[in-house]
Structures are given as C-alpha cells and as structure tokens.
Amino acid sequence: MTERIGIIGGGIVGIALARALARAGTGDVTVLEKEHRLAAHQTGHNSGVVHAGLYYAEGSLKAQLCVAGRAALRDFCLQKNLPYREVGKLVVAVDESELPALADIERRSRANGVPGLARISGTARLHEIEPHVTGVAAVHSPHTAVVDFAAITEAMGQDVRTAGGTILLGQEVVAMAVEGGTVRVGTAGAEHVFDRVIACAGLQSDVVAGLVGADPSPKILPFRGEYWSLNPERNHLVQGMIYPVPDPRFPFLGVHFTRGVYDDVHVGPNAVPALAREGYGWLSVSVKDTWESVRWPGAGPLARKHWRMGADEIRASLFKSAYYRKARRFIPELTMADLTAKTASGVRAQAWGRDGSLVDDFAVDQVGPVTLLRNAPSPAATSCLAIADYLIDQYLRVRRP
Ligand SMILES: Cc1cc2nc3c(=O)[nH]c(=O)nc-3n(C[C@H](O)[C@H](O)[C@H](O)COP(=O)(O)OP(=O)(O)OC[C@H]3O[C@@H](n4cnc5c(N)ncnc54)[C@H](O)[C@@H]3O)c2cc1C
Numbered sequence: 001m002t003e004r005i006g007i008i009g010g011g012i013v014g015i016a017l018a019r020a021l022a023r024a025g026t027g028d029v030t031v032l033e034k035e036h037r038l039a040a041h042q043t044g045h046n047s048g049v050v051h052a053g054l055y056y057a058e059g060s061l062k063a064q065l066c067v068a069g070r071a072a073l074r075d076f077c078l079q080k081n082l083p084y085r086e087v088g089k090l091v092v093a094v095d096e097s098e099l100p101a102l103a104d105i106e107r108r109s110r111a112n113g114v115p116g117l118a119r120i121s122g123t124a125r126l127h128e129i130e131p132h133v134t135g136v137a138a139v140h141s142p143h144t145a146v147v148d149f150a151a152i153t154e155a156m157g158q159d160v161r162t163a164g165g166t167i168l169l170g171q172e173v174v175a176m177a178v179e180g181g182t183v184r185v186g187t188a189g190a191e192h193v194f195d196r197v198i199a200c201a202g203l204q205s206d207v208v209a210g211l212v213g214a215d216p217s218p219k220i221l222p223f224r225g226e227y228w229s230l231n232p233e234r235n236h237l238v239q240g241m242i243y244p245v246p247d248p249r250f251p252f253l254g255v256h257f258t259r260g261v262y263d264d265v266h267v268g269p270n271a272v273p274a275l276a277r278e279g280y281g282w283l284s285v286s287v288k289d290t291w292e293s294v295r296w297p298g299a300g301p302l303a304r305k306h307w308r309m310g311a312d313e314i315r316a317s318l319f320k321s322a323y324y325r326k327a328r329r330f331i332p333e334l335t336m337a338d339l340t341a342k343t344a345s346g347v348r349a350q351a352w353g354r355d356g357s358l359v360d361d362f363a364v365d366q367v368g369p370v371t372l373l374r375n376a377p378s379p380a381a382t383s384c385l386a387i388a389d390y391l392i393d394q395y396l397r398v399r400r401p
Contacts (some may be wrong), residue, residue, distance in 0.1 A: 003027035005195035005396075008173050008187055008208055010035070011043040012149055013158045013376055014200035015167075016384035020341065022165035024392075030194070032187060034172035034204075038157050039150040041278060043381060045346030047227075047258055047269065047380050049241065050074070050084070051379040054091065054105055057072040061362045062379065063112045065390060069383030070143075072149060076385065078153045083261045087240035089144035091167070094133035094329050098245040099137060105245065112374050116142045132237045134333050144241060146261045149381045152259035173201075176211040178368045183212075196369040198391060203277040203349040204373050212367045218351035218359050218374055219296055220291065222277045223252070225269025225346050226317055228327075228339040230257075235350040237338070238265045243329050250309060251350065251358050251377065255316075255326045267339060272312070272317045280345045282317075292347055301356030313324050316393070351375035362387065364395060371395045
C-alpha cells in the first residue's frame with residue numbers, strides 16, 4: 001500500500017520536504033497549512049539572504065546544511081528562472097576591539113568551505129567593494145546572495161502539485177494522536193489519517209509537538225526583527241550587504257544593510273522579544289504566549305544573562321535615533337532622514353531550553369511515526385533543500401531518485 005505522508009507547515013522547509021517526497025514517488029504527500037497562503041510567517045518575513053556558511057560552528061548541522069543548501073537553492077532558482085543575485089557580503093569590524101571576533105568568523109568560514117572568502121584590510125580595498133563603508137578590516141563573501149523566499153516556496157509548491165502531492169491551505173492542525181501504526185490528525189472540521197507525519201511548524205513547533213506528548217522543551221521564544229527602508233535616492237550607499245561582527249553570545253547577526261533582490265535597500269533586523277508568536281508589532285499581544293514565556297523555567301536565567309542587550313534592542317525598537325546610531329556605525333554618511341519608514345518585520349522561532357539557553361543548531365525529535373522539526377532558525381530558508389534531504393535520510397529513510 002502507498003504510504004500516506006502528512007506534512008504540517010507550508011513554510012519553505014515543509015514545502016521543500018513535500019517536494020522531495022512527492023518527487024521520490026514513494027508515498028501520497030499532503031501538506032496541511034493553517035494560513036490561506038504559503039510562506040505566511042518566517043519564510044515570507046525574512047531578510048532574503050542566501051547565507052554562504054560564515055558563522056556556524058564547524059561540524060554543526062547549520063554549517064553542513066547551509067553550504068549544501070546554498071548550492072541546491074542556487075540551482076533551483078536558475079532552473080526555475082527565479083531571481084538569484086550574488087551581491088556579496090562584507091562583515092565589517094569598525095574598530096580594533098572587533099578584530100578577534102572577526103578572525104574567529106574567518107576561521108569558521110574557511111573550515112565550513114565558504115567559497116571565494118577573502119580577508120579585507122585597509123580602507124582602499126574596503127571602498128572598492130563598498131565605497132561608503134567605514135571600518136578597520138572585513139571578511140568578504142562574494143557568493144552570498146539575495147532571493148525572494150516566498151516566490152521560491154510558491155515554485156516548490158507547484159512542483160509538489162505537479163508530482164501528485166496535495167497542499168491544503170486554511171487547515172490548522174489542532175489534534176494529533178498516534179494509534180497503532182497510524183497518526184490521526186485533526187483540523188477544524190476534518191480528520192486526516194497518515195502513516196507518518198513530519199511537523200515543520202516554525203513558530204508553533206512546540207505547540208504542535210505538544211499535541212503528541214513530546215517533551216515541552218525546547219520551547220519557542222518568538223523574537224521579532226524590524227526593518228527600516230532606506231530612501232531609494234540613497235540606495236547608492238549600499239552595493240551588496242554590510243553586516244556587523246556579531247556578538248558571539250547571541251544567536252542573531254545584528255542590524256545590517258541588505259540590497260534586496262528587487263534593488264530595495266533595507267536596514268535590520270533588530271531582535272526584540274515578541275509579545276505573541278505571530279506578533280509583528282508591539283500592539284500585537286497574546287497574553288497566553290507571553291505568560292507561557294514568562295513562566296518558563298529558562299526565563300530567569302535568560303533575562304539575567306541578556307538583560308543589557310535586551311534593553312538596548314528594545315530601546316532601538318522604540319526610538320528611531322537609537323536604531324539609527326546602530327546603523328550609522330558602518331556608514332557615516334547615513335542621516336536619520338535616510339531611514340524612511342519601518343516597513344517590515346518578521347518573527348523568529350528561536351528554541352530555548354529549560355535552563356534558559358538558546359538552542360543554536362537545527363534540532364529534530366521523533367515520537368513514533370511523527371518527526372518534529374523543533375528548531376529551524378536562520379539559515380533554514382537557505383538550507384531548506386538540504387534540510388529536506390537530511391530529514392528524509394536520517395528520519396524517514398525514504399529512498400530518493
Ligand atoms: C526576521 C527574520 C530574518 C531572517 N533572515 C533569514 C535570511 O536572510 N536567510 C535565511 O536563510 N533565513 C532567514 N531567516 C530564517 C528563516 O526565515 C526560517 O528559518 C525559515 O523560514 C523557516 O522555515 P519553516 O518552514 O521552518 O517555518 P515557517 O516559514 O515559519 O513556516 C511554518 C509554517 O507552519 C504553519 N503552521 C504552524 N502551526 C501550524 C498548525 N498547527 N497547523 C498547520 N500549519 C501550521 C505556519 O502557518 C507556517 O506557515 C530569518 C527569519 C526571520 C524571522
């Protein structure tokens with residue numbers, strides 16, 4: 001009998017997995033997505049950067065799947081005629097104090113096999129790449145690219161349908177039970193029976209894991225990232241991407257400049273705690289989500305460790321001048337008026353443990369025939385095709401053509 005495979009989540013990871021399974025032809029693939037469109041959450045609200053593997057610890061899943069995923073995603077975009085622009089990235093040390101952390105990034109990048117990586121010293125060379133930037137040294141990754149992840153997800157969704165798979169929108173999974181060899185999955189008004197289920201539920205991944213009695217840890221802590229737009233008349237200030245040297249104690253990359261795939265330049269994202277899992281602004285509040293985060297055992301340790309950075313990020317979210325100061329460190333010519341509007345935001349699904357630690361690597365759990373992707377933060381959009389292959393090889397053991 002053909003295996004019935006259910007996938008929860010129509011973000012880029014769920015759809016990449018559905019595509020790989022549908023094309024392998026070993027089962028009936030059905031995607032259940034709660035929203036009325038694909039890519040409605042993280043996938044459609046991110047920086048659009050195809051990372052090359054600069055930051056990740058050597059040997060980590062992030063490092064392996066980012067490098068493999070980048071190459072696969074580039075091939076996919078070329079094949080489908082989707083925009084893929086290698087605008088390149090500079091990670092800039094603005095002063096001497098950042099040089100050791102920059103050296104660490106260079107070492108990791110080389111260990112991860114980031115293609116074309118170069119160390120840049122001296123203002124003249126820096127200005128050949130980014131004429132308006134200031135700094136003492138940088139690492140340049142010429143193959144870091146920008147794409148439209150929502151368009152990619154749509155194209156992958158089309159492949160799912162062409163290969164005989166089904167995508168059901170507006171189907172929120174609210175119940176799940178493993179019975180013998182099957183999984184009963186309930187959505188409002190419907191029940192689906194599968195032989196196996198894979199949940200790629202992003203911001204809701206701990207909630208969905210809870211439906212089958214999985215360990216409540218790691219929980220999801222929603223972190224919002226807000227973007228400002230650069231006045232289009234000042235877009236010449238940024239050629240590609242300009243990133244800070246990130247704080248190694250924190251999993252986010254810091255406010256950066258990105259020339260997007262449609263030539264818009266955005267600045268951001270910052271990282272502030274969101275008051276709802278899908279809370280795209282300060283006025284979007286879920287008492288339930290916030291209360292769950294506050295009473296999680298890890299809340300105290302996390303707050304004690306990161307309160308200073310948290311306060312700084314919240315200040316930059318509430319006051320444009322504070323946000324502007326972060327951005328201007330890299331481009332002294334930038335004026336406050338150049339940041340025209342807070343145009344977009346996204347909420348990161350960051351997994352955290354009971355001890356308050358933020359889970360750094362991708363993480364997967366298994367409960368009988370249910371596979372749960374519990375942490376898929378950045379660069380999971382870049383890595384989606386490689387994550388799909390990894391899940392199939394390691395957890396589903398389905399043979400691919
Ligand atoms: C601000 C920001 C910037 C980022 N920048 C980058 C970047 O430049 N490059 C990069 O590679 N990555 C980036 N990321 C990370 C990247 O966007 C995510 O890692 C990736 O999109 C995860 O994909 P996903 O499919 O796992 O999750 P999602 O895209 O969040 O999809 C999960 C889906 O599951 C659905 N769902 C949830 N619960 C249920 C349920 N009960 N029933 C049915 N459906 C359900 C949701 O509606 C959603 O559509 C960024 C993320 C953010 C937030």
